[in-house]
Amino acid sequence: MKQKSITIYDIAKEAGVSSATVSRVIARNYPVSAKTRKKVLDLIDKYDYQPNAVARSLTKKETKMIGFVLPDITNPFFSQVFIEAEKYALTKGYTLILCNSMNTSEMESKYLKILSERQVEGIILMGGRINKKLPDAVEVSEVSQVLDKLPVMMINGKIDGLHCHSVRTDEAKGMELAVNHLVRQGHKKIGLIGGVNGITTTDIKVEAYRNLLLKYDLTFRDSWQIYSGFDVQTGEEAIDKLLMLNKDKLPTALIGINDLVIMGALKACRRKRIKPFDFVGFDNTDLAKNSSPEITSVSHPYSQLGEKAIDLLINASKSSNESKDILLDPYLEVRESCSITKL
């Protein structure tokens, strides 16, 4: 705001009409005679007039802004969801406000407050507090308080008892895709690495993994399922642990809680100069495509995830008072990592 910006009144005065008329020309929601319309439009053009969205928001009580809180946008999983949501939101006239909580509960809380004060029309939550098996009471009540004012949308997460929509990838089905694929490749000894016990996205996968091994009557060993974390380093650690625990009774294929963990596993195998396992990752991030070997990965339906999230949020007020939970199908992106042992 370097210089006094011109307003609807300036246009009105010079056009010899009222501000209401100018407003109508801009909003195109009421009839205005062709003549005055042209006069007004010409002036708008002449002065390069732009409506003040802040003032409009105050009057209309709608900001056309949506908050998006996630742990860390440098994580490709989150950025892929975010960018799809943003693209779609734009077509609906909404602007997203991205908030990186940096994986801290404090930042999450802070941003919830900021977004609420900024009068966003809804908030999308990913990661963090919505992924805990044992929710923190304070964290839940904060979200609950926000819910009194705005609709909240949770992506790949949920807080029980709170009245809000959610969209999630059916990760149990994703695990099935992974296991099926490996079985079809002839594997009978399949391990699972990464993740943290008590984080729901991990729990869902682990449970599905166990059930599937049972279902397919495959060897199951506790020591083939290694919790470790979500990043590359923990992937390396998982391999170290796997080797330590299993000596000669190793699995032939490994599923990773995400692609990063598989990247770590690849690094560890290389470091230890052991023949790599066949791998299947989760999330189908750019990493999976860009690493060498390329990593076969269970993919989220990213664009659907983003679009559904926005759609449900936008329509949250209109629709009935029930909260919807949408489950979307993942798919498998097959790449070379599943035939490493043959390379």
Add this chain to the structure above:
Amino acid sequence: MKQKSITIYDIAKEAGVSSATVSRVIARNYPVSAKTRKKVLDLIDKYDYQPNAVARSLTKKETKMIGFVLPDITNPFFSQVFIEAEKYALTKGYTLILCNSMNTSEMESKYLKILSERQVEGIILMGGRINKKLPDAVEVSEVSQVLDKLPVMMINGKIDGLHCHSVRTDEAKGMELAVNHLVRQGHKKIGLIGGVNGITTTDIKVEAYRNLLLKYDLTFRDSWQIYSGFDVQTGEEAIDKLLMLNKDKLPTALIGINDLVIMGALKACRRKRIKPFDFVGFDNTDLAKNSSPEITSVSHPYSQLGEKAIDLLINASKSSNESKDILLDPYLEVRESCSITKL
């Protein structure tokens, strides 16, 4: 805005004071008696009152929002800068609005307009139109028009003739770090792959590269400097081309315009089963750390880049009318990719 939210007036009425007093309690910028302060604060607490930032913005003519337009947040280079800027902005009370142009000029234009209407207090530009040797007249005039209303900050880019600040990494110096390092490793035949002729970030690097070879009296061959692009696939293509053009007279080390290109080069070497070169990448993204082998890379000073950008923008109005151009030093993150040939 599900329910009629309570305002400063509601608080004022129940406290038996005027709205101005409540405002003062909140803003803490004018003396208020301890007694009334407490009364007001208690009510704020009781009703979970939150100030309406939109209304405040309208009155104060400051939104505390900054727009950040970049090509694609899924690119780790951009996301690392963004997240640093966001962290810093938060400490200064500013909220960033991230806008992904998806590498299209149209989206860039659209977002410039949206941000301006939303009354952001400044705009940060990265990539896209600010990186062209031959600027597009329309693109420039759009930015120029924005500049009439707000300060604009360009990161690692510049449009000549426009009055705005810029922050950039000294990439010529970065190239020097890379070449020095390789020379110290004993390399005399150094190639450069990736980038696009006419994109300033590429041009700067290429020019520095050529000058340095000259300076160090190293072999220079046109066919060792391959333009290709900025992603993994173009990195692969660069290797193909390099092999095709050079038969037996190959360089022993390659510098990549960025880390992605090196990832591609690694893939190509693996595919072709040729002994890899020693590599040095640019940008020091997570990829460099996570890939195997890990990639030695010239790093931007990310936090400085983000912080300076925000700082200069915030102080843009206060400071003199000159535009500042800040040049920051890169550093080299040494990893194993520089001893591949010895592995």
Add this chain to the structure above:
DNA sequence: CTGTTAGCGCCTTCAA
């Protein structure tokens, strides 16, 4: 220390 008042820029009845 506190209240009154007048906007910020726009939209939306209500009347004409």
Add this chain to the structure above:
DNA sequence: TTGAAGGCGCTAACAG
């Protein structure tokens, strides 16, 4: 088809 007027929620003089 148009204008007048009030108000969105808050802040900043100006009085007191």
